[in-house]
Amino acid sequence: xxxGRTDLRTxxxxxxxxxxxxxEQIYTALAASTSHPTAEELHVxxxxxxxxxxxATIYNTLDAFSERGLCRRLPAPNGSGPCRxxxxxxxxxxxxxxxxxxxxxxxxxxxxxxxxxxxxxLDEIERRxxxxxxxxxxxxxxxxxxxx
Amino acid sequence: xxxGRTDLRTxxxxxxxxxxxxxEQIYTALAASTSHPTAEELHVxxxxxxxxxxxATIYNTLDAFSERGLCRRLPAPNGSGPCRxxxxxxxxxxxxxxxxxxxxxxxxxxxxxxxxxxxxxLDEIERRxxxxxxxxxxxxxxxxxxxx
DNA sequence: ATAGCTGCAAAAGCTTTGCACGGTA
DNA sequence: TACCGTGCAAAGCTTTTGCAGCTAT
Numbered sequence: 001x002x003x004g005r006t007d008l009r010t011x012x013x014x015x016x017x018x019x020x021x022x023x024e025q026i027y028t029a030l031a032a033s034t035s036h037p038t039a040e041e042l043h044v045x046x047x048x049x050x051x052x053x054x055x056a057t058i059y060n061t062l063d064a065f066s067e068r069g070l071c072r073r074l075p076a077p078n079g080s081g082p083c084r085x086x087x088x089x090x091x092x093x094x095x096x097x098x099x100x101x102x103x104x105x106x107x108x109x110x111x112x113x114x115x116x117x118x119x120x121x122l123d124e125i126e127r128r129x130x131x132x133x134x135x136x137x138x139x140x141x142x143x144x145x146x147x148x
Numbered sequence: 149x150x151x152g153r154t155d156l157r158t159x160x161x162x163x164x165x166x167x168x169x170x171x172e173q174i175y176t177a178l179a180a181s182t183s184h185p186t187a188e189e190l191h192v193x194x195x196x197x198x199x200x201x202x203x204a205t206i207y208n209t210l211d212a213f214s215e216r217g218l219c220r221r222l223p224a225p226n227g228s229g230p231c232r233x234x235x236x237x238x239x240x241x242x243x244x245x246x247x248x249x250x251x252x253x254x255x256x257x258x259x260x261x262x263x264x265x266x267x268x269x270l271d272e273i274e275r276r277x278x279x280x281x282x283x284x285x286x287x288x289x290x291x292x293x294x295x296x
Numbered sequence: 297a298t299a300g301c302t303g304c305a306a307a308a309g310c311t312t313t314g315c316a317c318g319g320t321a
Numbered sequence: 322t323a324c325c326g327t328g329c330a331a332a333g334c335t336t337t338t339g340c341a342g343c344t345a346t
Contacts, residue, residue, distance in 0.1 A: 018300060018345055039336085054303050059336060061301090075227035080311070082335060083227040095279060109273055116264050117286075125257055130294030131243060138265075139285050146278030166320055166325060187311085202328050207311060209326090228336070230310060 015068040022053050026061050027070065027087065036074060036084040036094075036102045077102060095140035105140070113138055163216040170201050174209050175218065175235065184222060184232040184242075184250045225250060243288035253288070261286055 008027060009019040017023065029045045030037065037045065039058045047053055062085050065071040074084040077096040084102055092110040095103050105113075114136055122133055156175060157167040165171065177193045178185065185193065187206045195201055210233050213219040222232040225244040232250055240258040243251050253261075262284055270281055 020301065020345075022302070052303095056304075056337080057302055063337090064301095073227045075223040075225070076335095077223070079221045079223035079231040080334095095273070095277065095281070097279065103277055103279070105273060106276065109269060109276075112269050113265055116266060116269075117261055118264060121257060121260050121264075125243070125253060125288070126290075126293070128254065128257075129243065129251055130292060131245065131251070131290045132293050133243070133288050133290040135289040137287050137289070139287060140273070140281050141283040141285070142274075142279045142281040144278060145274070145280050168320075168326065170327070200328095204312080204329075205327055208313095211312090212326090224310095228309095 011070070015070055017064060017068055017070070022057055023061055025049055025053065026058060027065070030062075030065075030071060030085060031087040033087075034104070036086050036104075038082040038084055040082060042085070074102065091135070091137070093138040093140065095142055098141075098143040101144075105138075110138070159218070163218055165212060165216055165218075170205055171209055173197055173201065174206060175213070178210075178213075178219060178233055179235040181235075182252070184234050184252075186230040186232055188230060190233070222250065239283070239285070241286040241288065243290055246289075246291040249292075253286075258286070 008024050011027075012019045012023060025046045026042060029042055033042075033045075035041075039055065039062060042062075043053070043055045043058050046058075062071060062073070066073045066085075069089055070087070072086045072089055074086055074094065076083045077100065081100075086104075088104065090107060091114075092107050093105040093113065095105060097103065117136055122136070125131070126133055156172050159175075160167045160171060173194045174190060177190055181190075181193075183189075187203065187210060190210075191201070191203045191206050194206075210219060210221070214221045214233075217237055218235070220234045220237055222234055222242065224231050225248065229248075234252075236252065238255060239262075240255050241253040241261065243253060245251065265284055270284070273279070274281055
């Protein structure tokens with residue numbers, strides 16, 4: 001979690017990306033958000049800052065970030081609607097609420113759950129389906145019981 | 149797994165849907181496929197049959213099926229591209245391959261994995277996040293090791 | 297200097313909708 | 322008959338692309 005311009009510059013360079021004002025703005029807004037914003041939402045959040053910025057640039061930038069491992073792109077929960085972005089690239093699970101929000105599972109809980117998946121079953125899947133499993137991820141669906 | 153026109157008629161009626169030629173064709177094609185076809189793919193598969201049928205009808209019909217529990221709509225694996233449909237509505241996991249294909253996990257394996265998720269962790273998630281978990285689903289990513 | 301970014305607008309891809317007609321129950 | 326479903330075309334929404342100009346390195 002980088003805290004300033006200099007750190008962002010370093011972060012970008014480490015991932016082979018140039019540091020531009022737009023990218024700083026977009027990354028900062030994404031990292032500050034806990035709501036897995038859509039491209040559109042980021043656009044609104046960022047475009048009022050001096051010097052605006054176009055929605056196409058948001059998409060291009062988020063693509064660049066995703067490719068370089070600076071963010072994750074989450075498929076639209078229900079299969080339609082815009083997809084969402086997450087600056088937390090550590091592997092962790094999400095829970096999709098019935099109101100459309102997407103919450104992070106705390107990392108420790110994600111890890112505990114995914115650790116429980118028995119290796120023997122994964123081996124059997126690989127054998128029976130003829131695949132190599134690269135990643136196991138979990139998704140929960142539910143609804144809020146408290147006002148969050 | 150219904151085997152004939154009569155059974156389909158019954159199936160549709162049980163789910164509050166009228167039985168039409170188009171719906172029979174679409175459902176039959178979807179149920180016969182193991183590749184989680186897109187609407188477009190179903191259109192190709194079905195439109196040569198006598199009396200064609202429009203892509204809009206495919207979408208409308210698949211929506212109706214999904215709403216009534218006759219099929220599942222799977223979000224596009226990577227977050228972009230068309231979504232996919234599955235006539236197998238039993239809860240089961242999928243594995244997304246790097247070539248874009250989506251395979252079913254055999255039901256017994258899906259069940260074994262999802263059963264392993266400890267209730268204590270789910271309880272803790274519900275408590276810490278203030279949510280009620282309705283469904284736990286697993287998604288694997290990987291690649292084919294055999295020609296399938 | 298030069299490769300990489302941005303902005304804009306336009307296009308592309310996927311999905312939904314409006315409306316008139318036709319078919320099912 | 323009354324309603325539901327279909328076809329077509331058009332619109333809608335999300336995302337990508339082309340290209341000219343600008344900027345970080």
